[in-house]
Amino acid sequence: MKKKSRCAIGLAVGVALSVALASVGCAKRVQVPPRIDLGGYGTLGIARFSGPGAGDLALREFIAFVHRGQPGTPIVELRQLSSDSLRDPAALKKAAKQHGVDTMILGDLRLTEVKPKLSISNFLTKGSLEASIQGSLHASIVDGKSGATLWSSSTRASEAVAHVGVEKNIVHGTLPTASLRDVETTRMRLVRRLADGVTRDFRPRIVKQR
Numbered sequence: 259m260k261k262k263s264r265c266a267i268g269l270a271v272g273v274a275l276s277v278a279l280a281s282v283g284c285a286k287r288v289q290v291p292p293r294i295d296l297g298g299y300g301t302l303g304i305a306r307f308s309g310p311g312a313g314d315l316a317l318r319e320f321i322a323f324v325h326r327g328q329p330g331t332p333i334v335e336l337r338q339l340s341s342d343s344l345r346d347p348a349a350l351k352k353a354a355k356q357h358g359v360d361t362m363i364l365g366d367l368r369l370t371e372v373k374p375k376l377s378i379s380n381f382l383t384k385g386s387l388e389a390s391i392q393g394s395l396h397a398s399i400v401d402g403k404s405g406a407t408l409w410s411s412s413t414r415a416s417e418a419v420a421h422v423g424v425e426k427n428i429v430h431g432t433l434p435t436a437s438l439r440d441v442e443t444t445r446m447r448l449v450r451r452l453a454d455g456v457t458r459d460f461r462p463r464i465v466k467q468r
Contacts (some may be wrong), residue, residue, distance in 0.1 A: 271280070288467045292327055293459040294409055299399060300360025301332040308342040311369030311393070315446060319453035320365065320397070327461030334359050341365055347405030356400025361408065365397040367452065369445060391445055392416040411465035413455035417448040 296302070316339070321333055336357060341364040345352040352360055370392045387459050398410035419439050 275374055286467055287464050289462050290465055291325055292354075292461055292463070296328050296331045296460060297325070299408065301334060301358065302361050302363055302399070303334045303336050303359035303402075304363040305336050305339040305341045305344055305365075307365035307367045307395075308340055309367045309369075310451075311445070312365075312367040315449050316365065316367050316395070316453060319450050320363075323453050323457040324460050327457065333363075337370060344400075350400060350405055351402060360402050362400050362402055363397060364400060365395065365456075367393070367395050369393045369447070369448065388418055389420040390416045390418045391441075393448045393452050395456045397456050409459070411456045411459060413452055415448060415451045415455065417444045417451070419444050 304317060304321065306312070307320075317335065317337065321335070324331055324333065334357060337357075338354070339353055344353055344362060344364055350362055354360070392414070393416070394414045395411065396410070396412040399408045400406065401408055417439075419441055
């Protein structure tokens with residue numbers, strides 16, 4: 259009797275597991291619209307991003323990622339204006355009216371200098387010294403008439419520039435490792451990552467749906 263009971267329980271567990279796996283297998287991926295539809299924001303103006311390290315690359319990458327998600331979005335580049343100069347609502351309203359835009363994109367980009375980081379394992383079996391560049395990007399869309407913030411987003415990221423390490427191996431002993439990247443190329447890669455991350459609300463997403 260006990261044997262039959264165990265068999266019944268095992269069968270029930272097997273059926274439940276099969277159903278669970280089948281339901282997971284039936285899940286499909288579907289594309290959903292962007293969280294933010296820029297169609298309702300009119301013509302957007304974009305000012306030069308403020309902050310150390312900000313330049314034309316950040317502006318170009320930001321616009322490219324916006325258009326990747328929502329092609330045809332009208333964006334007027336206002337490189338002669340800095341985002342810092344438009345933090346004042348009166349100045350922003352004046353600039354929006356002067357340049358014929360409905361909303362304004364403001365941004366602040368911060369890139370650090372190369373920072374070293376030392377890491378040693380608890381058992382002293384390996385250690386490394388890594389140098390990286392860290393960055394953050396905050397962006398917002400502000401109404402050109404009221405000065406109210408309609409959307410904002412922030413993101414952080416880092417990129418390694420150099421890595422030197424040693425690792426003890428039972429067979430081969432101490433093994434050194436090293437890698438080195440061009441600083442300027444790494445900085446450009448980091449800016450692209452930040453622009454990509456901060457504009458995710460403007461792109462369609464793929465989600466699982468049962």
